[in-house]
Amino acid sequence: MPVDRLLPDQDAADLIALTRDIADKVLTPLVDEHERTETYPDGVFGQLGAAGLLSLPQPEKWGGSGQPFEVYLQVLEEIAARWAAVAVAVSVHSLSCNPLLAFGTDEQKERWLPGMLSGEQIGAYSLSEPQAGSDAAALQCTAMRTDTGYVINGSKAWITHGGRAHFYKLFARTGEGSRGISCFLVPADQPGLSFGKPEEKMGLAAVPTTSAFYDNAAIDAERRIGTEGQGLQIAFSALDSGRLGIAAVAVGIAQAALDEACAYANDRTTFGRKIIDHQGLGFLLADMAAAVASARATYLDAARRRDADRPYSQQASIAKLVATDAAMKVTTDAVQVLGGVGYTRDYRVERYMREAKITQIFEGTNQIQRLVIARGLTTA
DSSP, rough: OOOOOOOHHHHHHHHHHHHHHIIIIIHHHHHHHHHTTTOOOTTTTHHHHTTTTTTTTTTGGGGGOOOOHHEEEEEEEEHEEEEOHHHHHHHHHHHHHHHHHHHOHHHHHHHHHHHHHSOOOOEEEOOOOTTTSSSSOOOEEEEEEOOSSSEEEEEEEEEETTOSSSEEEEEESSSSTTTTTEEEEEEOOOOTEOOOOOOOOSSSSSSSSEEEEEEEEEEEGEESSSTTTOHHHHHHHHHHHHHHHHHHHHHHHHHHHHHHHHHHHHHOOEEEEEGGGSSSHHHHHHHHHHHHHHHHHHHHHHHHHTTOOOOOOHHHHHHHHHHHHHHHHHHHHHHHHHGGGGGGGTTHHHHHHHHHHHHSSHHHHHHHHHHHHHHHHHHO
């Protein structure tokens, strides 16, 4: 059942309708087979790009659509309700564009943003390392100064769209300590850049997650985004938006699980009644619906603060925490509603449950979100 959304204007309503149409025609027919066989959906991102869905929140000046973030997130939710792996990749693409938009020079923007926002390219974010996940300041990949730029050596981990993306936002060490990290825009064909085999994941199997290896990869100085040593500031500013993207994806997964559980509960009968009419199960579904609606309201509040140019970092962490915990609970309960068949791959709810788990982990674990929220409550 389509979500009844309160949208700011008719243009936003038309965009949601377009997204639903494309998602139903392009994503829904493919998702089950590609997730089962763990095969990449060639052509899917091109179709989303051609429809303008890969650059919705970016400014029109550079080739984006200039949509409010609250509208973009609801588009992302609609995509996630059909195919979570694709929605995560779209969110990561937006995350990878943010550093250039926020910290790049006009010359850098003019050179690279139109291609990044054309719909023909998709980007990836390269921050984590095998020994540096939540502790981003501990990263060890280095970018050593040369006469013409930098030489990069080291490895990165957990890159969504690794080996498939057209460009990578790389964070590498140019000095000591937390202020010794810088941001770079690395093209996919960079000499000295290679990728590991895709990780074997619980879910989101159709879009690869890989490691990357830099072996004396020489890049020009003009590919550094921001000032030297500004990397963590850039990374964390982008992560606030990225956390809202994951919150929206989590709500999409939860909504899909709720819809499937409700459909099953309205069709299945026991003791002469639809199982939804049994109070114990009806109340379970009611709690699931309340969790989904509450999570959606939480991410929309944070997005509206972002759109109003108000501080929203704490609200982004709250939204990420609430939405992803809700997704885990709702998808688990959806499996319970379906009973034994919910534990089989004949129904999608088992996949939704596996997909929901990762939303509690990436873009900062939910334990990290609690630290961010708690710090915001501390008085000087």
